[in-house]
Amino acid sequence: MKAIQVLEPGNIQIIDRAIPQIENDDEVLVKVRYAGICGSDMHIYHGTSPVATYPRVIGHEFVGEIVETGKSVRNLKAGDKVVIEPIYYCGECYPCRMGRPNVCEKLEVLGVHRDGGFQEYVTVKAANAHKFAEHLRWDEAVLIEPFTIACQATWRGDVRKGDYVFIQGAGPIGLAILQYAKYRGGICIVSDVVESKLAEAKNLGADYTVNVLKQDIASEIKRITGGMGANVTIDAACTPKTFETAVNVTSPAGRVVVMGFDVAPSQIPQFMITKGELTICGSRLQTNKFPEVIDLFNQRKLNPTALVSHKMHFTQIKEAIRIAEDKKQQVSKILLEF
Ligand SMILES: [Zn+2]
Ligand SMILES: [Zn+2]
Known part of the structure; x- marks a missing residue:
């Protein structure tokens, strides 16, 4: 073979x-x-x-x-x-x-x-x-396995109905996370640098899209969320810079989900995390998520x-x-x- x-x-x-x-x-x-x-x-x-x-x-x-x-x-x-x-x-x-x-x-x-x-x-x-x-x-x-990764990220971020969910990156994982966050009732904002990928995110139900090359991400998130910030930010772009942005635009009591393998440090002041009691968590692979995702696939919900x-x-x-x-x-x- x-x-x-x-x-x-x-x-x-x-x-x-x-x-x-x-x-x-x-x-x-x-x-x-x-x-x-x-x-x-x-x-x-x-x-x-x-x-x-x-x-x-x-x-x-x-x-x-x-x-x-x-x-x-x-x-x-x-x-x-x-x-x-x-x-x-x-x-x-x-x-x-x-x-x-x-x-x-x-x-x-x-x-x-x-x-x-x-x-x-x-x-x-x-x-x-x-x-x-x-x-x-x-x-x-x-595609079941990639969707278990998305399931995990939305679970780690505790995405709830009505939450503003900001997803950085509209590659396959970002788009799977978008679908899962929509399934969980989130209002989804997706950022990327490629217009065609943002258009794809729109097709898949993104409520807002932001091109970070053309728009200022922090002020866009503020505008969309009425000044509050995103309740859950999931970083599927995974650069030292996007992690900094994630912490910067997340609301008090919000959650930041980190998925990257980059070993370069990001610069994040403690106060950004303390003042709003942010929860910052990693999301890696998945924890017993196959049965749930297979069920959604079998029903063709995604x-x-x-x-x-x-x-x-x-x-x-x-x-x-x-x-x-x-x-x-x-x-x-x-x-x-x-
Ligand atoms: Zn993979
Ligand atoms: Zn063990």
């Missing part, structure tokens, strides 16, 4: 390897059908991921069909359509005991710390394979395909990376068919 492997930063190849075998009774063998390319896959390719190890078969957004099940697996059978929850954790450390296995001390993410989904077959623990409804297409269901700009065969991975880099403004989510 074929697999897409990053041998070392900057060097990605399609390699031949044996189809993996079930080694433990609680595992399943999955034939991968569709996968999505994520910003973090690009970081691993470029060597800018602070957590990845090499060589690595990348890919953590993927769906497929169960081919074989281990002896102790009861809830899955050959032919089931599944989406993979890409995290492995110890179950014993402090975060795991707190019900937050996504930040486990021994966290391993498929496609980052362990080989992931950009291969024709993969074995995973049955507990990591979630069934979805038969009527969903592969190219829809493959619009996942709006995030997709390209569909390609997995053997075109180098071309896909070239497109992701050269045409940043036109590219949203690129899907790979296996």
Whole structure:
């Protein structure tokens, strides 16, 4: 079978390897059908991921069909359509005991710390394979994982009905967060620097959009919220500057959700946080959000395909990376068919 492997930063190849075998009774063998390319896959390719190890078969957004099940697996059978929850954790450390296995001390993410989904077959623990409804297409269901990230961010930000929610960045994650925040009843403001992405945000229900190259973000947020500020700000643009802006434009008693992996510091005076008792929290991966998101997908309550700009065969991975880099403004989510 074929697999897409990053041998070392900057060097990605399609390699031949044996189809993996079930080694433990609680595992399943999955034939991968569709996968999505994520910003973090690009970081691993470029060597800018602070957590990845090499060589690595990348890919953590993927769906497929169960081919074989281990002896102790009861809830899955050959032919089931599944989406993979890409995290492995110890179950014993402090975060795991707190019900937050996504930040486990021994966290391993498929496609980052362990080989992931950009291969024709993969074995995973049955507990990591979630069934979805038969009527969903592969190219829809493959967006379940990115939407769990959006679900997590709106949960961490405690988005409530009627809250002003400011989302920075209208890439695939920003647009998924927008849809989730709308679902939770938020009034959504989306910022970006690309007009076409802001137009897409409008199509997906953004109540307001702001082009930060043309408008002053702080005064726009003030104007829209009647001087109050955004109640929840979710930073899906993830630069040192956007984090500063987030703290600056969030209302007293508001929440700021941080999602970036940038290691450069931001300049944020303590008083900005103390005076309005802001809650500033990180949002990473997701905590048991697959069942909720799968349910919304099964009912077609979200619009996942709006995030997709390209569909390609997995053997075109180098071309896909070239497109992701050269045409940043036109590219949203690129899907790979296996
Ligand atoms: Zn991702
Ligand atoms: Zn743990």
